[in-house]
Amino acid sequence: MNKPSAPQTSTGKNDGGAPEGPRTGGFKRRLDALIRPYIPEYFPVAWKMGLSISALILVGMTLLGAFLLNNQLERMRQQADRFGTAIATQLAHTAREPLLAEDLFLLKVHLSNLVRSESIEGAALFDRDGLTVEQAGLQPPRTAPAADAMRRWRYRGEAMSTYEAPVTVDENRAGTVAVTISDRSITAAQQQVRNTMITATLAMGLLAIIASFLISRRLAQPIHNLLAATSAMRKGDLQYRIQERRNDEIGHLIEAYNGMAHDMLEKDQVERVLQRFVSPSVARKMMANLDQVTLGGRDVNATVVFADIVGFTRLSESLAPEAVADMLNVYFDAITTATSFYRGTIDKYMGDCAMIVFGVPEEDSEHLFHGLCCAVMIQRLVARLNEYRATRGQTTVEFRIGMNSGPMLAGNLGSRERMQYTVVGDAVNLASRLSNMAGAGEIIAAAPLIENPNIGSRVRAAAYGDMRVRGRSEPVGTYRVDGVHALSETLMEQRIAQFLAEQYLESPGA
Numbered sequence: 001m002n003k004p005s006a007p008q009t010s011t012g013k014n015d016g017g018a019p020e021g022p023r024t025g026g027f028k029r030r031l032d033a034l035i036r037p038y039i040p041e042y043f044p045v046a047w048k049m050g051l052s053i054s055a056l057i058l059v060g061m062t063l064l065g066a067f068l069l070n071n072q073l074e075r076m077r078q079q080a081d082r083f084g085t086a087i088a089t090q091l092a093h094t095a096r097e098p099l100l101a102e103d104l105f106l107l108k109v110h111l112s113n114l115v116r117s118e119s120i121e122g123a124a125l126f127d128r129d130g131l132t133v134e135q136a137g138l139q140p141p142r143t144a145p146a147a148d149a150m151r152r153w154r155y156r157g158e159a160m161s162t163y164e165a166p167v168t169v170d171e172n173r174a175g176t177v178a179v180t181i182s183d184r185s186i187t188a189a190q191q192q193v194r195n196t197m198i199t200a201t202l203a204m205g206l207l208a209i210i211a212s213f214l215i216s217r218r219l220a221q222p223i224h225n226l227l228a229a230t231s232a233m234r235k236g237d238l239q240y241r242i243q244e245r246r247n248d249e250i251g252h253l254i255e256a257y258n259g260m261a262h263d264m265l266e267k268d269q270v271e272r273v274l275q276r277f278v279s280p281s282v283a284r285k286m287m288a289n290l291d292q293v294t295l296g297g298r299d300v301n302a303t304v305v306f307a308d309i310v311g312f313t314r315l316s317e318s319l320a321p322e323a324v325a326d327m328l329n330v331y332f333d334a335i336t337t338a339t340s341f342y343r344g345t346i347d348k349y350m351g352d353c354a355m356i357v358f359g360v361p362e363e364d365s366e367h368l369f370h371g372l373c374c375a376v377m378i379q380r381l382v383a384r385l386n387e388y389r390a391t392r393g394q395t396t397v398e399f400r401i402g403m404n405s406g407p408m409l410a411g412n413l414g415s416r417e418r419m420q421y422t423v424v425g426d427a428v429n430l431a432s433r434l435s436n437m438a439g440a441g442e443i444i445a446a447a448p449l450i451e452n453p454n455i456g457s458r459v460r461a462a463a464y465g466d467m468r469v470r471g472r473s474e475p476v477g478t479y480r481v482d483g484v485h486a487l488s489e490t491l492m493e494q495r496i497a498q499f500l501a502e503q504y505l506e507s508p509g510a
Contacts, residue, residue: 054212062205065198065201073193081161084181085163085165088164091179095107096167099133100169108134122180123178124136125176125177126175138180139178140178150163160182164176164179300407301405301408303359304347306402307335307399307400308353308354308402308435310440312352334378335354341374341377345357353435372484373492379441380492380496400438400444401443402432402436403434403444404428408423430476434469444464446477447479458484460482465477
C-alpha cells in the first residue's frame with residue numbers, strides 16, 4: 001500500500017520564491033518596536049530639516065574628502081615611485097663603465113655613497129645572469145632580479161620599495177641595479193595629509209551643520225508663525241495677523257492666511273451684529289448657508305409667548321424719548337436673559353411687546369414647559385427690577401403675558417428684498433389675543449396647555465375662565481399661571497439673583 005502523503009506546509013515563499021507578506025511585516029514590526037522608543041512624539045520641522053541637510057552635507061563632505069585624500073595619496077605614491085625609478089636609472093648609468101671594467105672597488109664606492117643618503121636603505125648590482133656583483137645596505141628577499149620591476153616589502157614593520165633598472169650597453173643587458181628606498185617619509189607625509197584632510201572635512205562638516213541648522217530655523221520660522229496664527233484662530237482670536245512678508249510660496253501662504261482671517265473676522269462681526277436683530281441660531285444658519293436664505297417656511301409644533309407692557313401708551317406720553325428707550329432696554333434685557341435661560345428665541349420686539357418662540361428654529365421636546373418657565377421668570381424678574389428701580393425713584397412697569405402652543409408655520413417670510421424669520425398661524429394669533437386680555441403681572445395660557453398630562457403636575461395654575469376671543473366663535477378656556485414646581489423655581493431664583501447682581505454692578509443707575 002502506498003503511504004498517505006504528508007500534508008504540505010507553507011514554506012513562507014510565494015511561487016516566485018520571494019518572502020511572503022507576514023514575514024516581511026513581522027520584521028517591520030520588530031524594527032519599528034526597536035527604534036520607536038528613541039523617536040520623540042514631537043519632532044520640530046527645523047530639526048528634521050537641519051538633520052536632513054546635515055546628513056547630506058556630511059555624506060557629501062566625506063565622499064569628497066575620501067576622493068581628495070585618495071587622489072592626493074596616489075599622487076604622492078606616484079612621485080615617490082618616479083623618484084625611486086630615477087635613482088635606479090641614474091645608478092644603472094653610473095655603474096655601466098665600472099661593471100664593464102670589472103672595477104669592483106669603484107662599484108662598491110658608488111653603492112656605499114648611495115646608501116648613505118637618508119631615504120635610501122640599500123643598493124645592489126647584479127650581472128646579466130642575476131648573480132650579485134656588489135651590494136650595500138638592506139636587500140629584499142629575492143632569487144633573481146627582474147628588469148624594470150618594482151617591489152613592495154616590509155622590514156621590521158617598516159614599508160620598503162625596491163626599484164630595479166637594467167644596465168645596458170649598445171642595447172644589450174649587461175646587468176641590473178636595485179635601489180631600496182624606505183617609505184618612512186612618504187608614510188609620514190601621507191599620514192599628515194590624511195590628518196589634514198580629515199580635520200578639514202570635520203571642520204567644514206561642523207560649520208556646515210551649524211549653518212544648516214541656522215538656515216533650517218530661518219526656513220521653519222514662517223511655519224512657526226503659521227502655527228501660532230492657527231492656534232490663535234482656534235482660540236477665537238481672529239485679529240491675529242502674521243507680519244512677515246516674503247516673495248515666495250510661503251509668502252503667498254501667509255497672505256492667504258491673513259486674507260482668510262480677515263474674511264472670517266468680517267463674517268464673525270456680521271454674525272454678531274445679525275444676532276442682535278435675529279436669534280443666534282437663525283443668524284448662524286444664515287451665515288452658514290447664505291445661498292439658501294430664501295423665502296419659505298415649514299410646519300412646526302412650537303410655543304409662543306407674548307409679553308406686553310401695561311399702559312405703555314400713557315406712560316410714554318409722560319417721559320422723554322431717551323428715558324423710554326433706556327427703560328425698555330432694561331426690561332427687554334431681563335426678557336432676553338429669561339429667554340436664553342430656557343432655550344427660547346426672541347422672534348421680534350414690537351414697540352413695548354416681545355414675541356418669544358420655543359421649539360424653533362432649534363428643536364426642543366420640552367418647548368411648552370420651557371415657555372411656561374420663561375413666562376414665570378419674566379414676571380419674577382420684572383417684579384424684582386421694579387423693587388430696585390422704585391427705591392431709586394425710577395419709572396417702573398408691569399407686564400401682561402399670554403401664551404399658547406400648537407401647530408404653526410416657521411420660516412423666512414416677507415419679500416425678496418426684505419424678509420424676516422418668524423412664526424405665523426392661528427396658535428400665534430391666540431397667544432397675542434390672550435396677552436391683550438391678561439391683567440398686570442398675570443400670565444394667561446390656553447386651557448389645553450395646562451391640561452396636558454405632561455405639564456399639569458409641574459405647573460401651579462388656576463382656572464381663569466372662558467374668554468371671548470376676537471376671530472373665534474367659541475369661547476376659549478384659560479388658566480392663570482402662578483408658578484412651576486419647586487426645583488425649577490430654585491434654579492430660576494438663582495439665575496434671577498445672578499442677573500440682578502450683574503445689572504446692579506455694571507449699571508447701578510439703571
